[in-house]
Amino acid sequence: MLNIQEFRKKVRALPDLLNIAFMVGQYDFVKGPYAIALQKDGSLLSGFRFSGPDLESMSVNNINALSGTLNAALARLGSGWSVHITSIRYPANGYIPVEDCHFPDPVSQLIDDERRGQYERESAHYLSEYYCTIAWQTPPDAETGMSSAIVTRPHRKKGQSKGMGFESIIGKYRQTFENILSMFSSRCKVVPLDERNLLTHLHECLTGDRHPVNPPHVPAYLDMLIGHHDFVAGLEPQLDGRHIRVVTFIGYPQDGFPEILEGLSSLPFPLRYTTRFILLDPADALPLIDKYRKAWFGARHTLGSQIGAQFTGEASTSTSEDTEAVRLAFDAQQAKADASSGMVRFGYFTATVVLRDADEKVLLDRVKSVESYLNNLGFVAKVETTNAVEAFLGSIPGHTWENVRRPLMHSANFVDLSPKTSVWAGSERCPSPLMKQSENLAPALFYAATSGSTPYRFNLHVGDVGHALIVGPTGAGKSTLLALMAAQWRRYKGARVIGFDKGRSMYALCEAVGGAHYDIAGELSDLTFAPLAGINKSQAERVFAEEWLEAACELQGMTIRPRERDVIHTAIEGLSQEEGRSLTDVRSLLQDEQIKAAIGFYTGMGRTGTLLDARTDTLSMDNRFTIFEMEHLLTGTDQAKLTTGPVLLYIFHRIEQMLDGSPTLIPLDEGWLMLDNPQFLAKLAEWLVTLRKKNAAVVFATTSLSHLAKSPLLPILKESCPTKIFLPNAEATSQDLLPMYRDMGLNDRQVELLQTATPKSDYYVFTPDGHRRINLAMGPIALAFCGVSDPRDVKRIAELKESYGQQWPVAWLRERLPANRQDWVEYAKRMFEM
Template identity: 40%
Template sequence: MLRLKQFRDRAKGTADLLNYASLIGDGLVLCKDGSLLAGFLYRGPDSQSATPAELNYVTSRINASLARLGSGFALWIDAVRLPAAAYPETDASHFPDPITAAIDAERRRQFLSEGAHFETEYALLVAYTPPLRRTTKIADLIYDDDPKAEPESPGDRQIKIFERVLRDLEDGLSDILRLRRMKAYRVMDESGRAHLQDELINYVSFAVTGHLSPLNLPPCPMYCDAWLGGQELYGGDTPKMGEHFIAVVAIEGFPAESYPNMLARLETLAIAFRFSSRFIPLDSHESLGLLRAYRRKWRQWMRGFFSQVFRTEGGVVNEDAALMAAQAEDAITDASSNLVAFGYYTPVLILMGENRDTLLEEARLVGRELRREGFSSRVETVNTLEAFLGSLPAHAVPNVRRPLVHSLNLADLMPAASIWPGLPVCPSPLFPAGSPPLLYGATTGSTPFRLNLHVGDVGHTLIFGPTGAGKSTLLALIAAQFRRYRHARITVFDKGRSLFALAHAAGAQHYDLAGDAGSPGLCPLGKLETALDVAFAEDWLATCYELQQGSAPTPRQKEEIHRAVRLMRETKSGEGRSLTDFIATVQDKDIRAALGTYTIEGVLGHLLDARADGIEPASFTVFEIEELMALGEKNLIPVLLYLFRHFERSLTGAPALLLLDEAWVMLGHPVFREKIREWLKVLRKANCAVVLATQSLSDAARSGILDVLLESCPTRILLPNEEADKGGSGAMPGPLDFYRLIGLNETEIALLKGAVKKRHYYYTSPEGRRLFELGLGPVALAFTAVSSREDVARVRALIEAHGQEWPRAWLAERGLDPNDILGPAEEGLNEKTP
C-alpha cells in the first residue's frame, strides 16, 4: 500500500501564519481570532511649509482622537516608500511640433538622470477585537431592546460598534488629514468583464508579499489567508517571501523628548520600505496598574536593602531611581486625566528586495539615519519573522514591545506630515482619462514633483512675483508643456515678447499688435453668422462710440446701429463688413464721426479696418500687446474687446490655456478687469484654464476683484521675494500683508524670502504645497528664457535669414547640435502622423 503520511506534512505554511479569514463587507475583514479590520489612506500637511504651531495642532488633534480608544483596539500606522511613477511615455503626449517635443525629451532625460525617485503613501489600519460574550451579559441585562425591532445578532452588533468608532475617528481626523476609507471598487479587464477589487485587501496583499498588483476578489471572499499568503515563505535570519527577501529594522530606544514629525528624515531616503508603527492602546485602569507597578519598582531601588527593611530615612538615595519614580508618577497623572492613552508601541521598518546583500546594506543605511535622529535601532536576525508578522495589519500578538508609550508621543512619532509629490495624472475630468501631469519639477531629495494647474476641473492659476524672479520663463515652459495634450489650444497675451522665440519655434501664430514689426489687420464685424456674433458686434460698436463721445449711444442710435449691422449681415462673409462699410451703411452722422477714428482714415485704421481678419486659426496664438497698451484706452479697448471675442470663439471643449503675462497692466483697465472676472467664472465649463501672472502685488490687491481672483484661482505659484517679510501701512500694504491676505503662514513667507530668484517656485493649492525648481536644460533655456531685446533681435535676424529652419541655427549658436536634438523629435512626430 502507498503510505500517504509522507504527503501530509503538518508543518505550517504561509497561510497558517496569517490572521485573515474573510472579507465580510466593503473594506471590512473578519480575522481568525474574531477581530475586525478596516483601514484608511491619508496624507498630512506639507512638512516643509507647515509652521511649528500647525504641526503641534495636528499632533494634539491626533492625540485627542486616538486617546478615546482603549483595550480591544490596535492601530497600524504605515508610511510606505514606493518607487515613483516613471516620466510619461512618449505615446502619452501629443506634441505637434519638434521644438516642444525636444524640450520634453530633454526633461525626460534629466528626470531619469536624477536616479531613482520615490514617494510615500500613508495608511492607518484599525483592528477591533470584540469582548468575550460573557463580559457583555451585564450590559444586555441593563439595556432593553426595542421589542418591535428585528432581532440583532451579537456579530452584527459588534460590527455596528466598530463602524461607529471608525466614523468618530474619521470625523476627528478629517479636518487635519486628507483621510479616505479603504473601499471596494469595480474594474474592467481587457475583455470587458467586470471585477471587484478592494483597497484594504490590496494593501494587506502588498504588506504580506511586497507586490503592488491588485487582486480580483473571488465571488465568495472566504479563506483570505490562502489567497493572500499564496507565496512560499522561508525562515532564517533573512526570511524570504516568494522572490523577496525580508529585512526588519527595529527601533529600540527613543530620544529624551519627542516633537512633531520627528521621523521626517525617513521620507528623504531613496529606498523602498514600509515603516510600520503598531500601537495597542490600553484602558485607563489597565495602564494605571502597569504604571503603578513601574513606580513601585523604581521606589524599591531608591534606597538600599538595609534602609528598606528598617524603614530608615538615612543612607544614600539613588537619584536615577528617584527620577524614574517621579516620571512614573507624572505618567500616572497623565493616565488619570484621560487626556492621553497609554499602550504598547512597536515601530519597525520592513524592507523587501530580491538581492539579499543589497537589502541588508539598505537596512544598515536606515539604521544609520535613525541613529542620526537620536534613535537606537537594530537589524533583526532571529526575530525577523516575528517582527515582520507583527507589522502586518490585524497581527497584534507577535513582537510586542513592552515599555508603555502614550498617544501624544505616538502622534509625534507617526508620519503626520509629508512631502507632497503632486498628482500622477491631470485631475480634470474634462481632459482625456489618464492624461499626464503638466510638467515635472526638479526638487531636492528623492521625491519628485508633478505640477498640475487643475484642482478638479478648475485650472485657473495666479502667479505672483517681483520683476526678474523668473515669471516669464515659467509661463513659457507652461505653454510648451501644455502642448502635450491632444488638440490643446493656447492663447497668450504677452507683454515684452517673452514668448517670441518659443512661439516662432513651435509654429505658433505671433501677432505684434501696434508694433514696428507689422500688425495684423482686424475685421471686428467679419463674423455675423449667429445671433451671438450680431450681439457682440452691436455692443462693440456701442462701446467704441462711448469711448469717443464720452457717453453711451441713445436708444435711437442703438437702433440705427442694429439696422446697419443687420444690413451688413446680409452680405457675403468677407465682403462689405469692414468698419468703412459700416460707416457707409449707418445713417447717423454722430456715429459716423465717432467711429471714423477707427477707420482707415483714423489712427487705428491699420488695425481695425481690414476687409478680412488677419488672425488665422491656430492651436497656439500669441498676442504681443506692449505697444498696444501704450495707445490709451480709446484705442486699446476696441482692439482688446475684439481679441477677447476671437479667443472665446476658438474654444472647442478641447484642453485650452489662456496666459495673461503682466496681468497688473490688464487689471488696471476696467474693461479688461471685468473680462477677467467673467472668464474666471465661465471658462471652466469650456475646459479652459486662465493663468494670470503679475509682478505688482499691490495692483492685484487694489483691483477690486481680488476676492474673485482668490475664490476662482485655487492654484497659486509664488516666486522668490527677498522683501516678503516687509509689512506696509493701511494706505500702502507691503508684501507681507499681501502674502498673509492670500493665506500664507510664517514658514511659507520665510521660504519665499530665502528662495533663489529664477530658480525656486512655490506651488500651493488645496491639493498640496511644494517648493520646486523648473530644472531647465540648455534646450529649454534656448526657447523659454529668451526675452531680452538683444535675444529677440537676434531671433528676428535668424528668422529672416533661415525661415522655418532658424531654430537649428539658434541651437548651433548656443553650442548645441541641432541634429541630435531635433532629429529624434522630428522622427517621433513623423511616426505619429498617420
C-alpha cells in the first residue's frame, strides 16, 4: 500500500529559512532609484552600494570625520532598526581581453604582451565591493496597514481604520532611509539598490555567485527566487556543493581604532565580511547597561573579603577591590552617560566572515588565515560548528533574529569595526562614451599594481574629459610614464599619438613603432613651417593666420589695437591671392613699420631663420604616431618663449585640422611652459574644450612645481585636468613645497606618501573618482623602449636602425634583455615576420 503520508510531511527547505518575501516598490531618489522589500517577519528592507575613500590617503582628521558622519547617521535610528554592512571580496576579471586591443605594430603589441604575462603570472587578483542594508521592524500597530500592500479591500468604507496606514509606514521608512543615504553620500560614493540589484546582492550573500537576478513580473515568492539551491545544514554546511565556514568574533581587543579590520579587504582570496547592528532606543538600552553596571559594581569585592568585613565590622578597603571590576563598572557608567547624550546608539553587534570553496582543504587554509589575522589584532575568533547555520543566516542582510550576540556595543564602535574604506581599483572600462569601440566602452588604458592583491586599472578620462597633469621632480619617472601611456594608447582602434618631447625620451618608442620623429630646430633637421600656406583655401585659414600674426607681434611687445588688426587683415587678404605665402611675403605687404619689425624676427633674416618662413610645409601629420622633439627649440630663455609660442600655436592648429574623433593622445613634456604667457591663456582654454569634443586628451607634464604655482596657466590646468598624477618627491613636506601641494588639492597624508614613495616606480593618481598610489610594474621590454633617453642609447638605436632597418627592435632587445628573457627576442622576431 502506498504511504502517501510520506509525501505530506512538511519538510523545511532553504527558502523557508530566508526572510525575504516580496517587493513593495521602487522609489526615486537623487542618487538613483531604490527598492523596498517586505520580509516575512514584517520588516522593510532597502540598501545601497557604497565606496569609501582610500585609507592609505586619509589623514587622521579625515578618518575621524568619516567615522563621525556615519555614527551620526546611525544615531538617528533606534529600536526596531538594524543595519548590515557587508564587504564582498571576489575574483577580478583577467587582463584586458585580446579582442579589445588593436595594436597596429609589433613593438606596442610586444610591450602589452609582456604586461599581460606579468599580470597573469602574479597571484590571483581580487576586488572588493561594499554594501549597506537597513531593515525596520514595523511596530505591531502597523500590521493591519501593511496588509494593504498585499490584499486590496475595495469595499472598505471611507475612514475605516487601517492601523498605521501603508502609505504612512512607507513614508516614515523612506524618510529615514533617504536621510541616512544622504549622510553616507557626504563622505562616500553611494549607489542605491533598485529591485534588480537588491535581489542580486541578497543572492550573492547567500550563494557567493555574482550574476544578475531579475525581479519577476509579480514580485512575490522572492525566497524561492533566490533560495532554489541545494543546501546541506549541519556542523559543516554546504550550498551547491561548496563548503561553507563562518568565523564569528566573540572577543574584542582592549583598544580599538577606526578601520582596524581594513586588512580583510586585502586578503588574497574571496570572502564576505559582514557586521550587523541591531539598534536600541536609549530607553531600552539604559536598563540593560545599568544591569551590567550593577553586576560589575557588585563584583568589586570577593565573597571572602565581604564575609571578612562582616566579622571585623570594617569596610573593605580599596586595596582589596578587584580593579578590573572597578574599571568595567566605570565603563558601564560612562556608557549610560553616552546613551543618555544621544550622541551614540547602543545595540547588539555581530561580526562574521563567511568563506566558501568546493575544495575543503583550500577552504580550511583560508579559514586559518582569517583566524590568524583576527587573533593577531587582539580579536577572539571562533569557527562556528553547532551554530554554523544560524551564524550563516544571520550574516544575510535583513536577517536579525539569528546569531544575536548579547553584549551591548555603541554605534561608534560598530562604525569602527565595519568596512567603510576601500582600495580604489580604477574602472575596468574607459568612462568616456567618445572612446567606445563598437557597442562597448573601451578598456582601461593600462593595468598597474597596488597594495595587496588588488589590481589597478588606469584611465586618463573622468567622464569624457581625458586631460591630465603630471607633476614631479626631475628623475622621478615622468618621461617613462608618458612613454608608457603613448605605447598603451595604441591599443585603441584608430588611435593617434602626437607628442611634444624634451630630451628624446620618446625617441626609442617612436622609432620602434614606426612613428614620425621631428627634431624642431635641430642641427640636422630640415623641418620648416608655413603658417600662412593655407590662407587661399578658406576664410577660417585666413582668420587663423591673422590671429597667429597678432600673437607673434604681441610676443615682441606690441599692443594690438583695431588699427594694427586692420593692417594685418589687409595684408592677409592681399597675400591670399599671391603664389608665395611665407612670412617674408606677408612682411612686404604690411603697411606698418612696427609690425614689419615684429614679424621680421620670424623670417629668414631674423633669429629663427627659415623655421617659420617656409612657403610650403615639410611637416606631415599622416603618421598616427608623431613626436616633436623640443629641446633645441627651448634652448635659451627669452628667445625660447618668443619662438616656442608661435611654433606651438601653428602645430596645434594643424592638430585641430586633422582631428576626426579618433582617440588622440597629446603628451606635452615641459614645452607647454613656454605658453605661460597671458595672451595664450584664452586660446589654451579654448583648445582644451575643442580637443575634448574631438576625443583628444592632452597630458601636461612638468618637473617644476614652483614654476607651475606661479604660472597664469595654473587655474586653467586645475580646472581642465581632472586627472592629476604626482611623482615621488623627497622634499614634498618642505615649507616651500607643502603649501603648493595643498593648493593642488592634496592633504598632508597624501603629501607624506609622495615623500616616502620610490622614484621611477611609484605614482600617485589623484582624480575626482578616487586616489591611489600605484606602481607601473614595468618589465625589461617596456623599459627598453619607454625608459631610454641616454645619448649613447639614442646613438646606438640610430646605428641599429641603419643596419637592420625596420627590424632594429629585435637586435635592440637582444642587447638589452637578460639571458633568462632571450626567448622574447625570438618571439619579437616572429612578430616582425608576420
